[in-house]
Amino acid sequence: MKVAYWPGCVSRGFTPELHGSMAKVAPLLDLELIELDRAACCGAGVIAEHNQELADTLNARTFALAQQTDGELMMNICSTCQGSQSECQERLDANGEYRSFINQNLADEGLAYEKGLTNKNLLWLLVEEIGLDTLRSKVKRPLTDLKVGPFYGCYIVRPVTRLGIDEEHPRDRYMHMVIEALGGTVIDYAGVYKCCGFPIITMNKQASLKMAGRHLGDALDADADCLVVPCPLCHLNLDLQQPLAAKEVNRELGLPVLHLPQLLGLALGLEPKELGMSKHVVKPTSVIDWSASVVAGAPA
Amino acid sequence: MRDYGLLNEAELLPRSYGGNSWFGKFHPAAGKELLSSLSTVIIGVARGKVSPKIAMFGHKLPKPDLDAIKRIYAKVEGRPERVELNLYVSGYEDEPQPVAAGVGSSGEGDQSASSESEKS
Numbered sequence: 001m002k003v004a005y006w007p008g009c010v011s012r013g014f015t016p017e018l019h020g021s022m023a024k025v026a027p028l029l030d031l032e033l034i035e036l037d038r039a040a041c042c043g044a045g046v047i048a049e050h051n052q053e054l055a056d057t058l059n060a061r062t063f064a065l066a067q068q069t070d071g072e073l074m075m076n077i078c079s080t081c082q083g084s085q086s087e088c089q090e091r092l093d094a095n096g097e098y099r100s101f102i103n104q105n106l107a108d109e110g111l112a113y114e115k116g117l118t119n120k121n122l123l124w125l126l127v128e129e130i131g132l133d134t135l136r137s138k139v140k141r142p143l144t145d146l147k148v149g150p151f152y153g154c155y156i157v158r159p160v161t162r163l164g165i166d167e168e169h170p171r172d173r174y175m176h177m178v179i180e181a182l183g184g185t186v187i188d189y190a191g192v193y194k195c196c197g198f199p200i201i202t203m204n205k206q207a208s209l210k211m212a213g214r215h216l217g218d219a220l221d222a223d224a225d226c227l228v229v230p231c232p233l234c235h236l237n238l239d240l241q242q243p244l245a246a247k248e249v250n251r252e253l254g255l256p257v258l259h260l261p262q263l264l265g266l267a268l269g270l271e272p273k274e275l276g277m278s279k280h281v282v283k284p285t286s287v288i289d290w291s292a293s294v295v296a297g298a299p300a
Numbered sequence: 301m302r303d304y305g306l307l308n309e310a311e312l313l314p315r316s317y318g319g320n321s322w323f324g325k326f327h328p329a330a331g332k333e334l335l336s337s338l339s340t341v342i343i344g345v346a347r348g349k350v351s352p353k354i355a356m357f358g359h360k361l362p363k364p365d366l367d368a369i370k371r372i373y374a375k376v377e378g379r380p381e382r383v384e385l386n387l388y389v390s391g392y393e394d395e396p397q398p399v400a401a402g403v404g405s406s407g408e409g410d411q412s413a414s415s416e417s418e419k420s
Contacts, residue, residue, distance in 0.1 A: 014309045014344070
């Protein structure tokens, strides 16, 4: 399957292991990625608050670039991008006059967004396009006995109507379903659907770190070996900032946090180092130990 | 975003405290905040998670695309009035209720009808 691939900004900035692991995992999932390397930041919802027309224009430009490719749909690996792009697309698709108005801002580049682009986060694409049965059939190293806590964050689960979450598409359960399809054990804990704290880190660092620390502590108390996130901004707060978060909540943490493609890669047979796990601030020792014991235990 | 076309995480904190330019990081208020994050930055750089080049100078879109983004900013932000489409709040607020006889009123609460500027 060929997709117009939007990696977002952070996966090419402070979480390069996300972009790198997606590139490694894609061929194993029969995904051909056409990278949208001319597209701009989605605005993360912040630009839309400041100036809606600006955010809608920037995202319409990204959508138009995606529509110029021969990808079947657009795929992203950042739930913040998914949330903010869905918000802009909802307006662009709802009103033809408004869409034409926005497209005028793109005219000097010869671009125009046409209503009806399908833009899916990797998580949604895994379940809805690839399918859990196919995913199961590709697993080479089942995540048996690996206890994984899903951390959805905000942008991929709220608001439910805009994000197309309903009985037919229980997208707020997809991470649970994927972990199980990969053979892992899902750990439910208090922070599964809570905010990681990143959006307020520049305004109130202490509160932001406390939020991250509390979720990590809750997952540890529930006996998780690691968390998995569909959002690199959540990863920044939960992994990069984890040493500071530990100080805020006054306890030892040391819980590895994996990007979704990294968890997939482990189950599809890739090694932790290939998936960039050595770049994490919190060394994913429990995951690497698990990986080593599975490989050691495998029949020769 | 206007300067790079992409989000530069390293600029979020200094620009929030030291002003919206690359030089914001040299502002004393930003310096204090950066100092409190120094341990995080050092670990990130040591692990290869954060490249010093990207941390200092950011990552940018190719020049023609960055120029296009700057033109979009100039055009949209140069408009005298914001254009917005609100899908959730539309129409007009209720007309002010007539004031009951005998009740003193100075006209407070006589709000003008307002609407979200909806382009439809």
